[in-house]
Amino acid sequence: MPFSVPDGYFDEMQRQVMAGIGTAARTPARERTVSHILLRLTTAAAMLAAVVTGTLSITRDRHLQKEQMLNDTFFYTELMPNDMDILYEESSYGYVADSDLSDEDIIDYLIYSGIPVEQLNEFYDE
Amino acid sequence: MSDREIMRMYRSGARERAFEALVSNYRERLYWHIRRFTCSHEDTDDLLQDTFAKIWAALPSFREDAQLFTWIYRIATNEALNFLRKKKIRATIAFEDILGEMEKRIDSDPHFNGDAIQRQLHKAIQKLPTKQRLVFNLRYFDELKYEEISEITGITTGSLKASYHHAYNKIKAELEKYF
Numbered sequence: 001m002p003f004s005v006p007d008g009y010f011d012e013m014q015r016q017v018m019a020g021i022g023t024a025a026r027t028p029a030r031e032r033t034v035s036h037i038l039l040r041l042t043t044a045a046a047m048l049a050a051v052v053t054g055t056l057s058i059t060r061d062r063h064l065q066k067e068q069m070l071n072d073t074f075f076y077t078e079l080m081p082n083d084m085d086i087l088y089e090e091s092s093y094g095y096v097a098d099s100d101l102s103d104e105d106i107i108d109y110l111i112y113s114g115i116p117v118e119q120l121n122e123f124y125d126e
Numbered sequence: 127m128s129d130r131e132i133m134r135m136y137r138s139g140a141r142e143r144a145f146e147a148l149v150s151n152y153r154e155r156l157y158w159h160i161r162r163f164t165c166s167h168e169d170t171d172d173l174l175q176d177t178f179a180k181i182w183a184a185l186p187s188f189r190e191d192a193q194l195f196t197w198i199y200r201i202a203t204n205e206a207l208n209f210l211r212k213k214k215i216r217a218t219i220a221f222e223d224i225l226g227e228m229e230k231r232i233d234s235d236p237h238f239n240g241d242a243i244q245r246q247l248h249k250a251i252q253k254l255p256t257k258q259r260l261v262f263n264l265r266y267f268d269e270l271k272y273e274e275i276s277e278i279t280g281i282t283t284g285s286l287k288a289s290y291h292h293a294y295n296k297i298k299a300e301l302e303k304y305f
Contacts, residue, residue, distance in 0.1 A: 001158055002241070003161065003239070013153060013175065014150065018149070117290060121294060
């Protein structure tokens with residue numbers, strides 16, 4: 001690598017890492033257990049509150065949503081194209097969405113088909 | 127000491143000694159792996175220490191059906207990618223040019239001792255999309271096999287090969303502008 005590190009960096013870094021885990025390991029197990037229990041209880045309470053609030057909100061909105069979906073269905077039915085000329089090009093009978101392939105798509109396809117990367121590199125180098 | 131010996135020592139109860147051997151084995155490889163993303167010694171130092179702290183915390187749950195080496199690399203890679211993600215979000219909010227900043231970091235790095243080609247190579251790597259940069263670094267610098275990279279990243283080997291190919295061509299085109 002064309003980069004360097006300060007003198008003695010790796011030994012010093014290792015010393016700091018080991019000191020860090022030593023501190024964690026020396027923390028009394030009881031103290032850690034109590035704080036973990038408190039943290040879990042707080043998290044559980046927050047999650048319960050979120051679930052209750054969400055359920056109430058969903059129940060209230062469900063009726064309105066059903067009505068809205070019914071209206072939307074009729075509305076979008078009017079907009080759906082049903083003329084085949086819109087979906088297919090006459091000249092090729094190919095699906096319009098498939099007609100624009102990039103170089104990257106082609107390379108991906110060739111690699112997935114088993115062409116070795118090195119062979120593709122040679123081809124593109126020429 | 128091999129990974130297998132480290133894990134045997136860890137399981138026998140000598141956990142801190144085993145971890146010390148692990149840090150000693152991996153500290154340099156992980157340092158360079160992370161530094162290729164951050165382009166800064168200080169950021170790399172922080173991320174490397176966080177990486178080892180996470181490895182220590184997660185070692186009890188390490189399942190030995192996976193390789194220790196790929197598992198460790200995955201944790202380091204996640205740290206590096208999270209760092210980049212946060213940096214990108216901060217840069218977007220502040221309307222900063224993240225690519226320009228990375229190039230500046232390479233130019234002003236007091237620990238850079240390479241030549242002009244190596245400087246341009248590292249700048250070109252910074253221009254790659256994250257996935258391509260990750261694959262290129264692991265393949266080109268760490269010389270890992272596609273299967274190993276796949277285990278680290280969870281990306282299929284076919285997709286990795288395609289990403290490496292795109293990265294290779296982009297870097298080649300970038301270097302041709304200068305040399």
